[in-house]
Amino acid sequence: xxxxxxxxxxxxxxxxxxxxxxxxxxxxxxxxxxxxxxxxxxxxxxxxxxxxxxxxxxxxxxxxxxxxxxxxxxxxxxxxxxxxxxxxxxxxxxxxxxxxxxxxxxxxxxxxxxxxxxxxxxxxxxxxxxxxxxxxxxxxxxxxxxxxxxxxxxxxxxxxxxxxxxxxxxxxxxxxxxxxxxxxxxxxxxxxxxxxxxxxxxxxxxxxxxxxxxxxxxxxxxxxxxxxxxxxxxxxxxxxxxxxxxxxxxxxxxxxxxxxxxxxxxxxxxxxxxxxxxxxxxxxxxxxxxxxxxxxxxxxxxxxxxxxxxxxxxxxxxxxxxxxxxxxxxxxxxxxxxxxxxxxxxxxxxxxxxxxxxxxxxxxxxxxxxxxxxxxxxxxxxxxxxxxxxxxxxxxxxxxxxxxxxxxxxxxxxxxxxxxxxxxxxxxxxxxxxxxxxxxxxxxxxxxxxxxxxxxxxxxxxxxxxxxxxxxxxxxxxxxxxxxxxxxxxxxxxxxxxxxxxxxxxxxxxxxxxxxxxxxxxxxxxxxxxxxxxxxxxxxxxxxxxxxxxxxxxxxxxxxxxxxxxxxxxxxxxxxxxxxxxxxxxxxxxxxxxxxxxxxxxxxxxxxxxxxxxxxxxxxxxxxxxxxxxxxxxxxxxxxxxxxxxxxxxxxxxxxxxxxxxxxxxxxxxxxxxxxxxxxxxxxxxxxxxxxxxxxxxxxxxxxxxxxxxxxxxxxxxxxxxxxxxxxxxxxxxxxxxxxxxxxxxxxxxxxxxxx
Numbered sequence: 032x033x034x035x036x037x038x039x040x041x042x043x044x045x046x047x048x049x050x051x052x053x054x055x056x057x058x059x060x061x062x063x064x065x066x067x068x069x070x071x072x073x074x075x076x077x078x079x080x081x082x083x084x085x086x087x088x089x090x091x092x093x094x095x096x097x098x099x100x101x102x103x104x105x106x107x108x109x110x111x112x113x114x115x116x117x118x119x120x121x122x123x124x125x126x127x128x129x130x131x132x133x134x135x136x137x138x139x140x141x142x143x144x145x146x147x148x149x150x151x152x153x154x155x156x157x158x159x160x161x162x163x164x165x166x167x168x169x170x171x172x173x174x175x176x177x178x179x180x181x182x183x184x185x186x187x188x189x190x191x192x193x194x195x196x197x198x199x200x201x202x203x204x205x206x207x208x209x210x211x212x213x214x215x216x217x218x219x220x221x222x223x224x225x226x227x228x229x230x231x232x233x234x235x236x237x238x239x240x241x242x243x244x245x246x247x248x249x250x251x252x253x254x255x256x257x258x259x260x261x262x263x264x265x266x267x268x269x270x271x272x273x274x275x276x277x278x279x280x281x282x283x284x285x286x287x288x289x290x291x292x293x294x295x296x297x298x299x300x301x302x303x304x305x306x307x308x309x310x311x312x313x314x315x316x317x318x319x320x321x322x323x324x325x326x327x328x329x330x331x332x333x334x335x336x337x338x339x340x341x342x343x344x345x346x347x348x349x350x351x352x353x354x355x356x357x358x359x360x361x362x363x364x365x366x367x368x369x370x371x372x373x374x375x376x377x378x379x380x381x382x383x384x385x386x387x388x389x390x391x392x393x394x395x396x397x398x399x400x401x402x403x404x405x406x407x408x409x410x411x412x413x414x415x416x417x418x419x420x421x422x423x424x425x426x427x428x429x430x431x432x433x434x435x436x437x438x439x440x441x442x443x444x445x446x447x448x449x450x451x452x453x454x455x456x457x458x459x460x461x462x463x464x465x466x467x468x469x470x471x472x473x474x475x476x477x478x479x480x481x482x483x484x485x486x487x488x489x490x491x492x493x494x495x496x497x498x499x500x501x502x503x504x505x506x507x508x509x510x511x512x513x514x515x516x517x518x519x520x521x522x523x524x525x526x527x528x529x530x531x532x533x534x535x536x537x538x539x540x541x542x543x544x545x546x547x548x549x550x551x552x553x554x555x556x557x558x559x560x561x562x563x564x565x566x567x568x569x570x571x572x573x574x575x576x577x578x579x580x581x582x583x584x585x586x587x588x589x590x591x592x593x594x595x596x597x598x599x600x601x602x603x604x605x606x607x608x609x610x611x612x613x614x615x616x617x618x619x620x621x622x623x624x625x626x627x628x629x630x631x632x633x634x635x636x637x638x639x640x641x642x643x644x645x646x647x648x649x650x651x652x653x654x655x656x657x658x659x660x661x662x663x664x665x666x667x668x669x670x671x672x673x674x675x676x677x678x679x680x681x682x683x684x685x686x687x688x689x690x691x692x693x694x695x696x697x698x699x700x701x702x703x704x705x706x707x708x709x710x711x712x713x714x715x716x717x718x719x720x721x722x723x724x725x726x727x728x729x730x731x732x733x734x735x736x737x738x739x740x741x742x743x744x745x746x747x748x749x750x751x752x753x754x755x756x757x758x759x760x761x762x763x764x765x766x767x768x769x770x771x772x773x774x775x776x777x778x779x780x781x782x783x784x785x786x787x
Contacts (some may be wrong), residue, residue, distance in 0.1 A: 032262075036587060041509065043555050045358075047244045057161075058122055058373050059645055061112075066627065070079075074178070075175075075176060075177055075178040075263075076178045076267075076491075077174075077177055077178030077179055077267060077268050077490070078177070078178075078490065078492065080377070080491075080672055081177075081179075081268045081490045081491055081492070082268060082272070082377045082378060082379045082462060082464070082465070083268045083269050083270075083271075083369075083374055083378040083379070083490055083491065084170075084174070084179075084268070084270040084378070084379050084381075084486055084489075085118060085271050085273065085369070085380045085381070086170075086270070086271070086272045086273065086381050086382075086383075086469065086486075087273045087274075087275075087362060087364070087380070087381070087382040087383065088131075088132065088135065088272075088274045088382055088383045088386055089275060089277055089278065089279060089355075089358065089383070089385055089386070089611040090186065090274070090275070090276055090278060090279040090386055091128075091278050091385060091386070091387065091389055091390045091439030092127065092277070092278050092355060092383070092384050092385035092387075092389060092436065092437070092456070092659070093385060093389030093438040093439070093444065093452070093456075094384075094385070094386045094388065094438055094439070094441060094451070094452075094455050094456060094457055095106075095304075095307040095308075095311065095436070095437055095438060095439030095440070096278075096355060096384070096385070096389060097109060097355065097359070097384055097436040097457065099118065099384065099457060099490075100118070100120070100199060100311070100312075100316050100384065100457035100635070101307055101308075101316045101317075101439075102307055102311040102312030102313050102437070102439075103295070103303060103306065103307060103310075103352070104351075104352045104355045104356055105356055105359075106355065106356065106359040107359065107363070108359050108360065108362050108363030108366060109359055109362065109382060109459060111363075111366075111704055112380055112382060112398075112459055112461045113459045113461070113470070113580070114368065114469065114470050115461050115463060115469050115470075116380065116459055116460050116461025116462065116463075116466055116470075117459070117460045117461070117466060117469070117471055117473050117515065118316070118457065118458070118459055118471075118472050118473065119243065119340070119457070119458040119459070119460065119473045119474075119475070119477065119511075119514075120316055120317075120457065120472055120473070120474055120530040121455070121473075121474050121475060121476045121477065122383070122455070122456060122457065122458040122477050122478070122479075122521075122525065123451075123454045123455055123456070123476075123477065123479065123529075123753075124383070124385065124386055124387050124454050124456050124478075124479050125141050125395065125448060125454065125479065125529070125531060125730075126384075126387045126388070126445060126446055126447060126448035126453035126454050126529070126531040126534070127148065127149050127387050127445065127446060127531050128149050128188050128219060128386050128387065129146050129148070129149040129150045129161065129188045129189055130146040130147065130149070130282035130531065131146065131386040131387060132146075132188055132189050132274070132386060133145075133146035133163055133189055134146070134367075134478075134479045134480045135383075135479050135480075135482050135483070136169040136170055136171070136189065136208070136272075137163065137165075137167040137168070137169055137170075137480075137483060137506075138170075138480050138482070138483030138484055138506040138507065138508040139167050139480060139504060139505075139506060139508075140480060140507045140528070140601045142159070142530070142598075142601040142602045143156035143164045143167070143504065143507065143601045143602060144164060144504075144507060145157070145158060145159065145160040145161060145162050145163060145164065145602075146161060146163065146189070146532070147159040147602075147603060148161075148531065148532060148613070149161075149188065149219065150188060150189070150190070150192055150219075151192065151219060151613075151614060151750070152269055152532075152610075152614065153191065153192070153613075153617070153618070153619050154613065154615040154618065155618075155619065156602075156606065156607075157602045158601065158602030158603055159607075160619075161191045161192070161499070161619075162191050162203060163188075163189060163203060163208070164466055164496075164504075165202075165499065166321055166501050166502060166503055166504045167207065167208050167503070167504050168494065168498045168503060169208045169209045169210075170270065170272075170482075170483050170486055170647075171183065171205070171207075171208055171209030171210040171270065171272070172208065172209030172498060173209070173246075173483075173492065173494045173495070173498075174209075174270045174486070174492065175209050175211065175270075175486065175491070176498070177492045178268070178494060179267060179268050179269060179270045179490075180211060180260050180264040180267050180268075180269045180270070181209060181210045181211045181212070181269070181270045181271075181272075181331070182210060182211060182212040182213070182214075182253075182256045182260075182269070182270070182271050182272070183205040183210040183212070183213045183272045183274070184212075184214050184215055184249055184250050184252050184253045184256065184271065184272070184274070185216075185271050185272075185273055185274030185275050186215055186216060186217040186274040186275070186276055186279075186429070187204070187206070187213070187215055187216065187217050187218075187274075188217075188218060188219055189203065189204055190203050190204055190217050191203060191619075191620075191623050192619060192640070192641045193619060193620040193621050193641055194521055194622075194641075194650045195217045195639050195641040195642070196622045196639065196641055196642040197234065197396065197636060197642060198622075199232070199650040200558075201221075201232055201763055202216070204229075204232060205234060206231055209464055210272070211696060212231065212256060213229065213230070213231050213237075214229070214230050214231075214249070214252045214256075214513075215228065215229065215249065215274070215280040215424075216229060216276070216638070217229055217278070218639070220276060220280060220281065220745060221245065222245075222278045222283070222426065222760075222761065223244050223245045223246065223276070223281065223283035223284070223425075224239070224243065224244060224245075224283065224423045224760075224761075225239060225759065225760030226245045226248075226364070227495075227639065227752055228248075233744070234636065234637055236760075238643075240758050241564070244283075244284070244285060244357075245276060246275055246276070246277060246354075246357055247283075247361055248347065249273070249275055249276075249361070250360040250361035250362070250364050252364060252710075253271065253273055253368075254364060254365060254368045254619055256271070256711045257269070257271065257365070257368050257369070257372070257374075258368070258372070258398055258692065261372050261374070261642075266372050268490070270367075270486075271408075272360075273365065274557065275358050275361070275362075277354050277355055277357075277358035278351055278354050278355050278358070278389075278697060279390070280390070280400040280403075280426070280427065280428040280429070281349050281390075281400050281425070281426035281427055281769070282347065282350045282354050282421060282426070282427045282428065282429060283354060283421050283422070283425070283426075283427070284350060284353035284356075284357045284421055285353070285355040285357060286421070287452065288353035288354075288356055288357040288360075289349050289350050289352075289353035289354075290349075290353075291352075291353060291356065291423045292348075292349040292352040292353055293349060294345075295349065295352070295459070295649070296345045296348040296349060296352070296433075297338075297341070297345050299333025299334070299341065299345070299434040299513050299783070300333055300348075300432040300435065301326065301332060301333045301334075301436075301438045302333070304326075304435070304436040304439045304440075305323070305382055306321070306655070306700060306782070307436065307439040307440075308323045308439050311439065311440065314527060317440060317573060317574075318474070318573050320571075321440060321573040321574050321576075322440070322572075322574055322576040322577070322618075323439070323440045323574065323576075324440060324441060324442045324574050324575065324576050325501070325667050326432070327435070327442070327443070329551055330391075330394075330431060330432045330435055332431065333432070333586070338599050339414050340410075340414070342394075343396070343413060343414045343417055343420075343655065343703075344396050344430050344432075344433065345386050346397045346417050346420045347420060347427055347428075347429045347430060347433065348429060348433045349420075349421075349583070349708060350420050350421030350429075350525065351429050351433070351437075351551065351709075353588075354421070354776060355420060356450070362382075363588065364639040366380075370525065372471070374572070375463060376463045376464050377462075377463075377464045378460040378463075378498060379460070379461075379462040379465070379486070379489050380459070380460065380462070381458065381459075381460055381482060381485070381486070382458065382459040382460075382461075383456055383458050383479070383482075384456055384457040384458070384459070385456040385457070386456070387444075387445045387446075387453055387454065387456070388434070388435050388437075388438045388441070388443070388444040388445050388447075388451075388452045388453045388454070388455070388456070389429070389433075389434035389435075389437035389438050389444050389445065390428075390429070390430075390433075390444060390446075390552070391431030391434040391435060391443070391444040391551075391552045391553060392432060392446075392552050392553050393428040393429070393430060393431060393553055394431050394551075394553040395408075395410055395411065396413075396427070396429050396430030396433070397410075397413060397427060397428045397429060397677070397717070398412075398416055398419065398420065398425050398426070398694070399413075399425065399426050399427075399674050399693055399694045400411035400426045400427065400428040401426065401674055401675040401693060401694075401748045402512075402693050403553070404614075404748050404750075405675070405692055405693060405745055405747075405748055406744065407692060407698060409693055409694070409695045409698070410533045412695040413544065423761075426674050431444075431551075431552070435452070438452035438453075439694070440574040440702060441455055441574055442574075442575060442689045443536075443548065444552065445552060445738060446531060446532055446533065446534065446535065446552040447531070447534050447548050447552065448529040448530055448531035448534045448535060449529065449534040449535055449536045449545035449546045449547070449548065449560040449565075449577055449611050450534075450545060450548075450575060451536070451574070453531070458477075460511070460515070462489070462515075465489070465515065466514070466515050466516075467692050468515070468554070470608065471518055472518075473514050473518060473772070474539065475511070475514050475520065475521075475522035475523070475524070476511075476522045476527075477511055477522065477524050478523050478524060478527050479500070480506075480508035481509050481510065481511050481524060481574075482508065482511075483506065483508055484506055484508045484509060484510040485508075485510045485511045485512055485560045487510070488510040488512045489512060494506065494637055496769045508667050509523045509524050510523070511523075516636075523539055524595070526538060526540070526597075528593075528594055528598055528601065528603070528604050529545075529598045530598060530606065532607075532608050532610060533549070533550075533562070533606055533607070533608025534546055534548055534608075535598070535606065536594070537590045537591070537593050537594035537597070538569070538592060539586070539590060541568060541569060541570030541571075541688075542566070542567070542568055542569070542570070542572075542586055542590060543566075543567050543569050543590070543596070544565070544566050544580075544586075544587045544590030544591055545560060545562070545564065545566075545575075546564055546565070547564070547565055547566050548564040549561075549562055549608070550608065550610065554613045555610055564580055564587055564591065565578045565580050566578060566579045566580040566586060566587040566590070567579065576669075578595070578705075582619065586684070593752050595722075606611045608652070614750075615645075615687055616645035616647075617645075621641070621644075621645075622641060622642060623644065627783065627784045628781070628782070628783045628784075629781070629782040629783075630779055630780070630781055630782075631643075631755045631779065631780045631782065632756075632778075632779050632780075633753065633755050633756025633757070633773055633777045633778075634755065634756065634771070635757075636755070637752050637753075637759065638752060638753040638754070638755070639753060640750040640751060640752070641750060644690045644782050646670065646719070646782075647719075647746055648719065648720075648721045648727060648746075649719065649721055649784060649785055650718070650719055650782065650783070650784050651716055651717065651718040651719075651721055651782070651783050652668055652679070652716070652717045652718075652780060652781070652782050653714055653717075653780065653781040653782075653783075654679055654714070654715045654716075654777060654779075654780050655669055655712070655713075655714055655777075655778045655779050655780070655781070656681070656683075656712070656713050656714075656773070656776050656777055656778060657711065657713075657778060658684065658708055658709070658710045658711060658712075658713065658776060658778065659710060659775065659776075660710060661684055661707060661709075661710060662683045662684045662707060663681055663683075663684055663776055664680070664681055664682055664683050664684075664766065664768040664769050664770060665680065665681045665756075665769075665770065665772075665773035665776040665777060666678065666680055666754070666756065666757050666758045666769065666770075666771075666772070666773055667679045667680060667681065667715065667755075667756065667773060667776075667777050667780070668753070668754075668755060668780055669753070669754045669757070669758045669763050670747075670751060670752075670753040670754075671691065671747065671748070671751040671752070671763060672751075672752075672758075672759055672761035672762060672763050673691070673693050673694060673761060673762060673763055673764075673765075675691050675692065675693055675694065675747050675748045675751065676691055676747050676748070676751050676763060677690040677691065677717070677747055677763075678758070678763040678764060679715060679731075680764060680766075680769065681708070681776065682703075682766055682768065682769070683707060683768055684708050685703060685704045685705075685706065685707050686701075686703070686704040686708025686715055686731065686733055686738065687701065687702075687703050687704070687764075688701065688702040688717055688731045688739075689701055689730075689762070689763060690702075690741065690743070690747060691747060692743075692745050692747050692748075698745075700741045700743075702730075702739035702740070702741060703739070704731075704737065704738050705738070707731070709738075711741070713730070713733065713734055714733070715732070715733055716731070716732040716733075717729075717730070717731055717744070718730045718732070719736070719743070722742070726742055726743055726744050727742075727743040727746060728740055728741075728742060728743070729741045729742075729743050755777070755780055756772055756773040756777045757771055757772040757773065760772070
């Protein structure tokens with residue numbers, strides 16, 4: 032434009048024309064005119080005085096974990112927010128991750144929005160597909176339409192597995208669910224020291240120096256976004272959904288934070304649970320007369336452990352405590368930023384301590400959480416690596432009895448939706464401008480579906496009945512705003528159904544009927560052919576300690592009928608309590624349709640489990656290479672890392688196949704060539720084939736010549752990331768000659784499956 036004007040003026044074409052060219056810099060800095068634009072799109076405006084919203088949801092944190100709710104782990108920043116607000120002691124989740132998050136985001140019951148189980152266990156059934164429908168708009172979408180800036184930082188476990196690829200589709204990624212900005216990870220968990228991260232839609236690689244840890248990175252991005260929003264969106268309120276990965280396995284934290292708790296859990300889980308219970312009573316978290324439920328017979332007593340086992344399992348608990356305490360420290364940085372910027376006074380903070388109860392998914396705990404999925408026992412080796420727990424050389428999971436202690440005073444834990452150990456989570460609500468009765472406890476019965484309507488009422492927003500041309504489902508939740516000023520007001524929630532993997536219950540007006548678990552969360556075995564039911568009058572039995580099923584069969588029958596009716600309305604029926612088989616990739620769509628042959632090229636892409644074929648039985652992977660000189664080392668295919676998976680390498684020109692079921696040597700296998708390959712083109716083929724007598728056969732073929740094989744009793748865990756032509760941030764093999772990338776050695780990798 033300006034070049035054209037310069038030429039025209041030089042030629043005298045505009046000599047008789049007076050031309051005024053406004054300064055672009057001046058325009059950019061000028062305030063908007065006082066009149067309304069006639070044709071430009073109009074930006075929505077939030078209701079006058081609408082509060083900022085900060086929603087925080089931690090992961091796998093039990094009711095009795097944090098000091099805010101009587102636990103042994105100090106969370107001073109959450110304590111401080113609670114002192115400036117309210118603590119809710121009868122707030123409930125769904126007992127697992129994705130369903131709780133879907134209910135939180137939409138205000139609808141989890142089956143109603145197809146989140147009947149975690150995404151990894153989805154089924155081809157209404158209520159269970161894991162695909163949140165467009166008719167259930169999220170808080171991000173609704174508030175965005177009403178003038179809010181929105182961000183989601185941390186964990187996203189609400190994108191269907193087959194849509195979690197670099198090519199999407201992206202409608203059910205955070206940006207597609209109404210959040211302007213996303214920084215975090217897609218999936219159930221990630222490694223604190225080497226996370227798989229996404230920014231909006233793109234993979235990003237943080238600077239993984241020796242001090243890097245995900246929790247601090249997430250808080251950094253939260254603070255940065257809050258500052259950006261204040262600079263560019265100061266006239267608009269914000270919604271920040273902050274979902275750290277704490278305290279989901281792998282349980283990892285800076286060593287100094289773990290060491291703060293050295294020796295503090297040597298008393299064991301039985302004594303710790305008693306101590307938590309007494310603290311909860313003294314602080315008023317538990318009503319007077321609340322009974323402590325006994326340890327289930329399926330869990331060992333602390334005194335039954337050997338000294339070696341006690342040391343190992345106490346250290347696992349120290350790592351969990353360090354992780355939760357460190358996460359609270361990072362949350363404190365976000366609160367301080369709101370204070371610094373003068374926005375805390377009109378910020379509604381809703382902090383839910385856990386998306387379910389603490390996770391009893393490993394009976395004895397483990398240095399490597401993959402052993403939970405491969406059902407392997409590495410306890411003897413793990414006990415020799417206590418100092419590694421919580422650091423880069425570990426991916427720990429806490430033992431089930433510690434999870435039980437963290438769920439004090441309730442029975443059971445994560446996965447068990449029938450009992451409060453799986454569904455009762457502490458919630459803190461703070462809003463300095465609005466809530467004046469600070470430091471108090473609220474005992475109204477509420478559920479995670481009640482968060483969205485609470486936000487809408489606080490913001491003065493009525494959700495649109497039609498969004499993007501789609502009629503919206505009714506919201507199942509009820510607002511909790513009434514309770515802000517009314518400690519003794521009757522609960523506005525009168526009933527609620529619960530169901531997760533067959534464990535179910537129905538609450539109504541102070542009574543709850545529930546099933547007895549028939550599968551333990553750490554096991555794939557079923558203890559009984561059918562479910563029995565229990566009955567509790569929780570209006571005066573806070574901890575579900577006194578089963579009244581035999582005394583009041585009429586009340587139990589009433590609640591069972593109610594459950595069947597409401598579960599049917601929400602698409603939860605028929606009940607399906609299957610577990611391990613549902614992890615199979617064959618249970619749901621893939622990104623590949625019916626494709627059986629694939630080509631992958633070397634590069635920087637990290638392929639999630641959904642973006643790479645599920646390599647379990649009967650497959651082959653062929654690396655096509657071209658060696659320009661003798662003695663080349665190169666990573667060719669690396670699926671996983673040192674904790675589990677398999678990888679094909681050149682070690683100074685010698686083919687090397689490594690297969691790891693777990694991290695310990697007896698679960699790891701190598702097939703190595705006898706000599707270096709000559710310069711030129713070669714094909715290296717890895718195959719796994721099912722054997723008639725059981726197990727599988729692993730083989731390595733070089734240029735049509737088999738150089739070795741290995742019988743496999745167990746397969747490596749398939750749901751891990753894959754790298755082509757390089758290793759991930761956590762290496763599978765640490766060889767001094769191994770470069771980071773394959774340079775020009777690897778041309779492509781062909782994956783193939785035999786025809787059915």
